[in-house]
Amino acid sequence: MDSQQLQRLEIxxxxxxxxxxxxxxxxxxxxxxxxxxxxxxxxxxxSKVSFVTPPVLTxxxxxxxxxSPAVVDYSQQLRYQIQLLFLxxxxxxxxxxxxxxxxxxxxxxxxxxxxxxxxxxxxxxLNQNVTMRKYSLGNxxxxxxxxxxxGALQVWLDGQDNTAKAPNENFSREMMELFTLGVDHYTExxxxxxxxxxxxxxxxxxxxxxxxxxxxxxxxxxTVLGKTGVMSPEEVISxxxxxxxxxxxxxxxxxxxxxxxxxxxxxxxxxxxxFADRDVYALMKSLIESSTFSQEQYSxxxxxxxxxxxxxxxxxxxxxxxxxxxxxxSYLEMLSQVPFSPPNxxxxxxxxxxxxxxxxxxxxxxxxxxIAQANLVELTAVSDVRRPAYLADLLGVVEWSPRTANAMxxxxxxxxxxxxxxxxxxxxxxxx
Amino acid sequence: MIELxxxxxxxxGMSRVTRRxxxxxxxxxxxxxxxxxxxDQIAQAAITRPLPLGTPILVxxxxxxxxxxxxxxxxxxxxxxxxxxxxxxxxxxTLLPLSSDLALNASMTGIKSLWDANKVAIVRGxxxxxxxxxxFSSMAIWQxxxxxxxxxxxxxxxxxxxxxxxxxxxxxxxxVLPPLLVGAKQSGSALxxxxxxxxQGVIGTACQRLxxxxxxxxxxxxxxxxxxxxxxNVSDNVQPVLAKPAPVADDLPTIDGxxxxxxxxxxxxxxxxxxLIAAGSPTRAWSVSLGxxxxxxxxxxxxxxxxxxxxxxxxxxxxxMKASGRSKDITVLVYSEFGRRVMANGSDGTDHGTAGPVFLxxxxxxxxxxxxxxxxxxxxxxxxxxxTDFRDVYSSVLEKxxxxxxGKILNNWKGSVNAFKS
Numbered sequence: 095m096d097s098q099q100l101q102r103l104e105i106x107x108x109x110x111x112x113x114x115x116x117x118x119x120x121x122x123x124x125x126x127x128x129x130x131x132x133x134x135x136x137x138x139x140x141s142k143v144s145f146v147t148p149p150v151l152t153x154x155x156x157x158x159x160x161x162s163p164a165v166v167d168y169s170q171q172l173r174y175q176i177q178l179l180f181l182x183x184x185x186x187x188x189x190x191x192x193x194x195x196x197x198x199x200x201x202x203x204x205x206x207x208x209x210x211x212x213x214x215x216x217x218x219x220l221n222q223n224v225t226m227r228k229y230s231l232g233n234x235x236x237x238x239x240x241x242x243x244x245g246a247l248q249v250w251l252d253g254q255d256n257t258a259k260a261p262n263e264n265f266s267r268e269m270m271e272l273f274t275l276g277v278d279h280y281t282e283x284x285x286x287x288x289x290x291x292x293x294x295x296x297x298x299x300x301x302x303x304x305x306x307x308x309x310x311x312x313x314x315x316x317t318v319l320g321k322t323g324v325m326s327p328e329e330v331i332s333x334x335x336x337x338x339x340x341x342x343x344x345x346x347x348x349x350x351x352x353x354x355x356x357x358x359x360x361x362x363x364x365x366x367x368x369f370a371d372r373d374v375y376a377l378m379k380s381l382i383e384s385s386t387f388s389q390e391q392y393s394x395x396x397x398x399x400x401x402x403x404x405x406x407x408x409x410x411x412x413x414x415x416x417x418x419x420x421x422x423x424s425y426l427e428m429l430s431q432v433p434f435s436p437p438n439x440x441x442x443x444x445x446x447x448x449x450x451x452x453x454x455x456x457x458x459x460x461x462x463x464x465i466a467q468a469n470l471v472e473l474t475a476v477s478d479v480r481r482p483a484y485l486a487d488l489l490g491v492v493e494w495s496p497r498t499a500n501a502m503x504x505x506x507x508x509x510x511x512x513x514x515x516x517x518x519x520x521x522x523x524x525x526x
Numbered sequence: 527m528i529e530l531x532x533x534x535x536x537x538x539g540m541s542r543v544t545r546r547x548x549x550x551x552x553x554x555x556x557x558x559x560x561x562x563x564x565x566d567q568i569a570q571a572a573i574t575r576p577l578p579l580g581t582p583i584l585v586x587x588x589x590x591x592x593x594x595x596x597x598x599x600x601x602x603x604x605x606x607x608x609x610x611x612x613x614x615x616x617x618x619x620t621l622l623p624l625s626s627d628l629a630l631n632a633s634m635t636g637i638k639s640l641w642d643a644n645k646v647a648i649v650r651g652x653x654x655x656x657x658x659x660x661x662f663s664s665m666a667i668w669q670x671x672x673x674x675x676x677x678x679x680x681x682x683x684x685x686x687x688x689x690x691x692x693x694x695x696x697x698x699x700x701x702v703l704p705p706l707l708v709g710a711k712q713s714g715s716a717l718x719x720x721x722x723x724x725x726q727g728v729i730g731t732a733c734q735r736l737x738x739x740x741x742x743x744x745x746x747x748x749x750x751x752x753x754x755x756x757x758x759n760v761s762d763n764v765q766p767v768l769a770k771p772a773p774v775a776d777d778l779p780t781i782d783g784x785x786x787x788x789x790x791x792x793x794x795x796x797x798x799x800x801x802l803i804a805a806g807s808p809t810r811a812w813s814v815s816l817g818x819x820x821x822x823x824x825x826x827x828x829x830x831x832x833x834x835x836x837x838x839x840x841x842x843x844x845x846x847m848k849a850s851g852r853s854k855d856i857t858v859l860v861y862s863e864f865g866r867r868v869m870a871n872g873s874d875g876t877d878h879g880t881a882g883p884v885f886l887x888x889x890x891x892x893x894x895x896x897x898x899x900x901x902x903x904x905x906x907x908x909x910x911x912x913x914t915d916f917r918d919v920y921s922s923v924l925e926k927x928x929x930x931x932x933g934k935i936l937n938n939w940k941g942s943v944n945a946f947k948s
Contacts, residue, residue, distance in 0.1 A: 110534070524746045
């Protein structure tokens, strides 16, 4: 790559990795402002945690008896709340001017992957999302402690079934394996002991409020990763996050989602040391300011949500204004990625998993659906020959390959079709 | 009236850990982009050389979440079993006895009749050394076939690497490809339940052009182009077949006396597989799955429903295959990433455990038990001991079903399970 291409690569990555892609005009403006100015903009601390007002979700209270007239209304309310929640977040991802905060929130949702399929209610999921926003660039130790008291996560991992009399290890295992330390950095004994330290909490399912029940609490001492004592969940989580393994593990998870799932995090990468105080902002700053994003080998496939949100941002489309929320939901479901519904506690897969022949088809019909709603006046005003270059800047693409240029040539007289091809091209599906 | 999104169902009151293909998160990285034949060559292949009758076909059924083997193949005469898990055992008289000491879960009537016809091999106590109780790690081990070294390829993906390049050779039902079918040179194809539709007209032509790889592509971009090309390849062959009705299972009663309710996802998947096999799809290996086995709470009823689904779906599928003349060619392999603890937890469920039974079902199978039943009195750290290495099973399946050197694909593994005829 020549220096101009390299600059496009690094700026494209700043848009697509630390955010959800450029809005119209942003890519060209960033090219003239330069890499450093673009980085600094990304790293400006956010002024608020949310830029689209979250829906007001009321506590629906206990579910009426099956087959009662009230249950019909109740279920409808519940579905409506879930829809509001789903659309709100998509709108927020598209609208947010602070793309790093939004991308981090999305990352943490895949990290503490909790699904509404089991939680069932929208309110606890909204509360969890708010917690994730709050800590998205904050201190990971405080974050992990706060997540213990998250009702949705407690329900998801059977925390309410974990009692002194009969420990349930689901939460304790995932706390170590998936959330703080990584597999193989603890023993089976640690899992059992940690489960005891986590006993005594119950959840109000409709709100996600977590409360303490002393009768269910195992008050004896536990030994977790070499530390023995009577410890509160917060104390023991603090101990987990203080491990060196935790520092590396979180850096690796960030690397896996923001840089590469194929190449591993280099041992000496400065982002590891930058996380010494468990400050997520410092970690991200170090990553963004390192030379990583200018290295060509670190390409990534955009996940379906990332791809869709990127398209909406480029085309100034508000997801909740698309003709049918049901259709929107089902396109994302066909592509196997619906916000608030990760497939399991490990979160979503990465890279090639999104590149099946089936997803190629779904992406194509989804793109057709979305682009039909876009205002293409500006693209139409550009001459046929110049349209591919215009689209490269609009979408934040480094450059079109001869293959894609060839495919575009056959449809460049038709702005809608041209955009569909651009959106489904390897150059846009993959963040180079 | 506002249109509402479909609410994801709360399935049987338990975790959806599992539902779809598990992840690359587990560390199973991906294959390089496959060099491919042209569209025409592959479309031709499906039409002009359908899989010859008599070619063995493997159908892998993955049970995601960790199926509780002790409540599947049940040591119903052993008091230790009842003592360990009082809240989640079944009454002995409801079970389906297989021998003087083991019985099938009451919901598995279909598999029981196949057992009676000598078509079911149950390999007992299957696992691998140093059991890993993480869903992700353990499923990665099962799907890569490699407990010690971390591999980027699946055990069937490595078999695919020994085959001619052809996206039809191995197909997984569902939108996301499981690591099981990821090879270094080529991977299996993913087929969603609704089938695929080929882009038509000007867009179709442009998509064909997009599906070419370009010298400037990095590996992921090449893989994206390949996925587009496979859409054309697979859909040309598959689409007409999916439009046809499924083969009739005429030796099964049309009304099921058991649990009501529509098709399960597994039966839908197997229905598509049945259609494609009947049409002569040149496919040697299929992958289907069912999730929901992570029964940390209120297990007895939930697992019974799930096993009923597995049993009924497989039985119907094999029965459908009779009309096609290919039922003799088919072997079904059923496995899960681990069994569960012997002791119940406090929620009438079980936590993650170790060894479990693997089922091999079909005409080519020599019915009966293989491997030792793990003893309930000789537990390892509260868990069942592994008595059979899972690579023994894979090695025999590779050899006897796919005609491949099993040991070689499994890093020179020597063991086998002699569960096949001939």
